[in-house]
Amino acid sequence: MEGPSHQQDLLAISNSLEKISLHGGQPDSDLIDTPAAVSTLVDALDGQPTTPPSLYMDLEGINLSRHGSISILQVFVLPSRQTYLVDIHTLGDKAFSTQGANGRTLREILESDATPKVFFDIRNDSDALYSHFHIKLAGIQDLQLMELATRTFSRKFVNGLAKCIERDSPLSTDERVAWKAVKEKGAKLFAPERGGTYQVFNERPLSEEIRLYCAQDVQFLPRLWSHYDAKLTKTWETRVREVSNDRVTLSQSSDYNGKGQHMALAPKGWAWL
Numbered sequence: 001m002e003g004p005s006h007q008q009d010l011l012a013i014s015n016s017l018e019k020i021s022l023h024g025g026q027p028d029s030d031l032i033d034t035p036a037a038v039s040t041l042v043d044a045l046d047g048q049p050t051t052p053p054s055l056y057m058d059l060e061g062i063n064l065s066r067h068g069s070i071s072i073l074q075v076f077v078l079p080s081r082q083t084y085l086v087d088i089h090t091l092g093d094k095a096f097s098t099q100g101a102n103g104r105t106l107r108e109i110l111e112s113d114a115t116p117k118v119f120f121d122i123r124n125d126s127d128a129l130y131s132h133f134h135i136k137l138a139g140i141q142d143l144q145l146m147e148l149a150t151r152t153f154s155r156k157f158v159n160g161l162a163k164c165i166e167r168d169s170p171l172s173t174d175e176r177v178a179w180k181a182v183k184e185k186g187a188k189l190f191a192p193e194r195g196g197t198y199q200v201f202n203e204r205p206l207s208e209e210i211r212l213y214c215a216q217d218v219q220f221l222p223r224l225w226s227h228y229d230a231k232l233t234k235t236w237e238t239r240v241r242e243v244s245n246d247r248v249t250l251s252q253s254s255d256y257n258g259k260g261q262h263m264a265l266a267p268k269g270w271a272w273l
Helices: 002-016 037-046 106-111 123-133 143-149 161-168 173-190 198-204 208-229 234-251
Strands: 030-032 054-062 068-075 084-089 117-119 140-142
Touching: 030 037, 037 068, 037 084, 037 106, 037 140, 054 198, 054 208, 068 123, 068 198, 068 208, 084 208, 117 208, 123 234, 140 143, 140 234, 143 161, 143 208, 143 234, 161 208, 173 198, 173 208, 198 208
Parallel strands: 030 084, 054 117, 117 140
Antiparallel strands: 054 068, 068 084
């Protein structure tokens, strides 16, 4: 992706990224847990700039898939540098069907191919959204695929988000310490192997530790997008877009299985490109 317009895109995102910080381990976030708040959120998301992408998303839940449930949808809006935590556990379908002032809904934004949404590994998130709310995602840019596409070493296996943040997100020393502390506190609460339970994502009021955990990673996604996008060739950009769409389609199939060693494998043929 080269040329004057691309350089302007990178400058725009760089200027926004300079103003993003973790505020000493306390990332800002608004909890969206009423239809009125959803309506306000939809108005805030609708009509955002698309180049570079404005919307960066993630999901948390219990066994996040068709076999589990969705607890929280995290949304980071780059131009305003604001993070929203949409309480899917409390709102259910109202989170997606409540209209904003212009009649648009969160469902329409998620299903719009004209509105880019950046996720990291869209597969199980898409599975959960489609299975529980019949949301057919479109306009997805998968950061996990962008990282794989920009490698200069083996493409046999994909990386997880934590590894990508650790290696590719430009963190200051203070931010790195804060990020690890929030991750550690959250893991102790929800990871079964650490004595936690994923039910904490459904406890209300949401604990401050879990709220911080939900808000934190999504704020790093624009940094990763900028890092990988600067390295993408046109050919790889096309491959990433096509396989991002393929992942969404696969997640909606009746035989999709979101667990297992196959999830760590690169897309077919990528290892040899």
